[in-house]
Amino acid sequence: MGKKDFAPIDYNKVIKAGLDKVVKGYTGVKISASVFNRLSQVERVAKLKDFGGKLFASYIKKKISCLSSEHEDSTPSMGFYAGESYVGFNCLGCESKYDIFDIVGAVYHLGSFKDKYSKCVALFCEQGSDRSFKGYGNKSYAYAGSSKVKQSSFKTLTPFEKTLKNKYYIEFPESPEDETQDLTLIDAASYLKKRGIFLGSASIGNNVRYWDYNNYTYIVFVNDDGTVCRRCVDDDYEWRWWNSKGNIGIFNESALYKGQPCFICEGAFDALSLRSIGLPAVSMNSTQNFKKLLGMDGVMPILLPDRDSGGITILNKFKDKFFTPEFYFEGFGDYEILKSGEDVNEAFVRIRKKGTDALLEWRIHLEDLICEAYEYYKRGK
Ligand SMILES: [Zn+2]
DSSP, X not given: OOOOOOOOBOHHHHHHHTHHHHHHHOOSOOBOHHXXXXXXXXXXXXXXXXXXXXXXXXXXXXXXXXXXXTOOOXXXXXXXXXXXXXXXXXXXXXXXXXXXXXXXXXXXXXXXHHHHHHHHHHHHBOTTSOOOOOOTTOOOBOOSSXXXXXXXOOSSOOHHHHHXXXXXXXXXXXXXXXXXXXXXXXXXXXXXXXXXXXXXXXHHTSOEEEEEETTEEEEEXXXXXSOEEEEESOTTSTTSEEEOSSXXXXXXXXXXXXXXXXXXXXXXXXXXXXXXXXXXXXXXXXXXXXXXXXXXXTOEEEEOOOSSHXXXXXXXXXXXXXXXXXXXXXXXXXXXXXXXXXXXXHHHHHHHHHOHHHHHXXXXXXXXXHHHHHHHHHHOO
16 A cells, blocks of 8 residues: 555664564464454455554554664654554654564565465464465455364355444454544443453454444444344443343354363353453353353363352352362362352452452463363363
């Protein structure tokens, strides 16, 4: 898009700016495979540019010296820019522009766009994302909800896509916008914050949206089967929860099929809390789905319902079938992940308030459960 052919990136300048450290050391939140696989090739390129670009922006907060090998830039004049047509670094002096593909190419010494693209997918997308570059215009889609990527070109939309297309559910931006005029977004974002969730975590899976309905702001959880759970941000409103009719799907269901244990929570905010700290989690949304879980092959559930009488009933009912953390029954001292009466999101909010160390420690206990569950399922129930 009017991008001039500028001088190659000076790798020493990349090192100086710390970009190679960011690229090579990146292990944080990634673009979900179920989302990425649904995009067309053009959309994938745009998604990577946007995600990778904003990732850098969050690390490189100030201006850096121009990365161009031809520009002796004594006063740092290259900044990060995210606009409609361009997301990347932009020099105010010589006007050279470098996007995520250019930077990854420089760090890994890659020449062709195809190689840079594949590298970006490997770096910024979850495992299971299609790594091959098929060229523009070649639409290949895949179904989500399966670790096997089914390559077929079908014209009909998945229920998930249909839901997003037919309703005005809006995607969250990946980073906060200071000057947004979108009052619904402001409303939704402040509600998420109250529940410990930042916009970046909400935006990643593409399945959390916001919605204005007659001046009421809703957070919308779009399940893989296209059903939705909507939560009004107004706690006093009589329709706080407004879900699709009939059987409601599992939220974030694709996390179940990753060949690793996955937390099973009751509500979508619980699953979102865990996902925001990089742990695989789904929410059942309805007790019906626990039965559905019984029929699923190759999944490794870790039951983590609310620690109240309803949750303990669920645990007792399924404890012979699925991995169940013992602390629900015994009280585990420092290993207590949920206090009595709490759901996962409430615990998450409580622990976040204590600070990063407390949150890390909590996460470590959860990771221990993942290891225990893995052993449990490998042994054979
Ligand atoms: Zn420059």
